[in-house]
Amino acid sequence: MHPNADNLIAARFDTVIYDLDGTLIDSARDMCVAVSRVLADHGLPAITADDARHFMGEGSKITMRRAFAKAGRTLDEDEASAVTREFVRYYEEDPVRFTTAFDGVTDVVARFDRLGLKQGVCTNKFEGPSRMILSHLRLMPPIADVAGADTFPVRKPDPGHVLMLIERLGGRPDRAVMIGDSVHDVGAAHAAGLPAVLVSWGYTATPARELGAEVVIDRFDALPEALQRIAAG
Numbered sequence: 001m002h003p004n005a006d007n008l009i010a011a012r013f014d015t016v017i018y019d020l021d022g023t024l025i026d027s028a029r030d031m032c033v034a035v036s037r038v039l040a041d042h043g044l045p046a047i048t049a050d051d052a053r054h055f056m057g058e059g060s061k062i063t064m065r066r067a068f069a070k071a072g073r074t075l076d077e078d079e080a081s082a083v084t085r086e087f088v089r090y091y092e093e094d095p096v097r098f099t100t101a102f103d104g105v106t107d108v109v110a111r112f113d114r115l116g117l118k119q120g121v122c123t124n125k126f127e128g129p130s131r132m133i134l135s136h137l138r139l140m141p142p143i144a145d146v147a148g149a150d151t152f153p154v155r156k157p158d159p160g161h162v163l164m165l166i167e168r169l170g171g172r173p174d175r176a177v178m179i180g181d182s183v184h185d186v187g188a189a190h191a192a193g194l195p196a197v198l199v200s201w202g203y204t205a206t207p208a209r210e211l212g213a214e215v216v217i218d219r220f221d222a223l224p225e226a227l228q229r230i231a232a233g
Contacts, residue, residue, distance in 0.1 A: 005224060005225070005228045006115055006224075008228050008231045008232065009115060009117075009224060009227045009228055009231055010115045010116065010117070011231070012175065012227070012230070012231035013117060013175050013176065013177055013227060013231070014116075014117060014118060014171050014172055014175040014176070015117065015118040015119075015120070015166050015169055015171030015172070015175060015176035015177075016112055016117050016118070016119050016120075016176070016177055016179060016227075017119075017120050017121070017122050017162055017165060017166065017176060017177070017178045017179065017189075017194070018119070018120070018121050018122070018143070018178075018179045018180070019121070019122065019123060019156075019178075019179065019180035019181055019182070019185050019202075020121050020123035020125055020130055020133075020134075021056050021057070021123065021125060021181075021203055022053065022056070022057070022181040022182070022199070022201070022202035022203030022204070023102075023179060023180050023181045023185075023199055023202055024101060024102065024105050024121070024139065025099055025100065025101055025102065025105075025133060025137065026099065026100055026101075026102060027056075027095070027098075027099040027133070028049045028050075028052040028053045028056070028203070029049050029052075029097075029098035029099070030091070030094070030095055030096065030097055030098050030099045031052040031056060031063070031091070032046075032047055032048065032049045032051070032052040033090075033097070033098075034087055034090040034091035034095075035047055035052060035055075035063065035064065035067050035087060037090045038064070038067075038083055038086045038087050038090060039067060039068070039071065041086065042068075042073075042083070044068070044071040044073065045071060047067050047070060051067070051070065053203040054066075054203065054205050055067055056203045057124065057181075057182045057184060057203050057204065058124055058184065059124040059125075059149045059155065060084050060087055060088060060091075060125070060126065060149070061080050061081065061084045063087075064080060064083045064084050064087055065080055068083065088126060088129075091129060092128065092129050092132070095129045095132055095133050096132065096133055096136045096137070099133055099137075100137070101137050101139060102199075102201070102220050103219070103220060103221075104219055104220035104221035104223075105139070105220050106137075106138070106139065107221065108220055108221060108223050108224065109139055109142055109143060110142060111224065112142070112224075113141070113142035118144060118169040118170060118171045119142060119143045119144060119169075120143060120144060120145045120146065120147065120165050120166070120168075120169050121134065121140075121143055121145075121146045121147070122146075122147045122156065122161055122162050122165050122178070122188070123146070123147070123148055123149070124148075124149045124155050124156055124184070125148055125149060126148045126149055126150050127146050127147070127148030127149070127150055127151045128148070130146045130148050131146050134146065144169060145165065145168055145169055147161055147162075147164065147165040147168075151165075152164050152165075156184045156185065156187070156188040157183075157184040157185075157187035157188045157191070158188065158191075159188050159189075159191035159192035159193075161188060162176075162178060162188050162189065162192045162194065163192050166192075173192060173193055173194065174193065176192075176194050177189075177194055177195050177196070177197065177227060177230065178192075178194045178195070178196045178197070179196075179197045179198075179199070179223065180196065180197075180198055180199075180202070181198055181199050181201075181202020181203055181204055181208065182198075182202060182203065182204040182211070183204065183206060183211050185198065186198065186211050186212050186213050190212070195214040195215075195230050196212075196213040196214055197213060197214065197215045197216070197217060197223065197226045197227070197230075198211060198213040198215075198216045198217075199216070199217055199218075199220065200216050200217065200218045201218075214230055215229060215230065
């Protein structure tokens with residue numbers, strides 16, 4: 001990235017907020033393993049990694065409801081809560097066996113850190129395993145904080161999830177940007193007054209280019225250029 005681009009980005013932004021699954025990390029195989037262990041405990045067939053990619057994004061309970069629905073089982077609220085606890089227990093045993101950062105993530109996060117940008121993760125995954133994964137992948141630091149599904153009283157697409165994280169990071173909403181992969185990331189960002197950049201490879205049934213983001217990128221190392229385009233207005 002050209003030094004002038006660095007300066008343009010740093011002048012426009014002070015905070016970068018990322019979604020986690022499907023944006024920074026490819027976690028579908030580990031999610032698939034944990035979900036399938038719960039299904040097996042209930043005498044149901046496993047899901048595939050592709051299923052996991054489509055079932056994720058709205059929190060673990062919704063993921064579990066979708067997984068059971070695929071097997072023809074509808075869960076009431078108590079059942080959904082119980083199987084979600086089972087899933088979390090399995091998942092937290094080893095959330096990083098197969099999980100990796102997408103190509104370019106480490107370098108871009110390090111570059112933004114050198115620019116002095118505050119960086120945080122806003123995810124509908126629980127905070128505990130999110131921190132474990134980010135630390136294991138050596139993304140935290142420079143990513144400084146995580147707001148998970150259980151961190152605040154609200155979660156994406158509620159804009160409060162993003163805004164409270166920005167406040168905790170010491171950033172300004174008018175100088176922040178959201179990087180994600182789904183309609184919930186765009187919805188939360190725009191409701192909070194932030195521009196949104198989506199990745200094209202994420203965990204969403206609807207193509208990223210149909211979701212209304214300011215920019216869609218096909219490689220993570222294209223993110224600085226995307227922020228430069230937004231900054232140039």
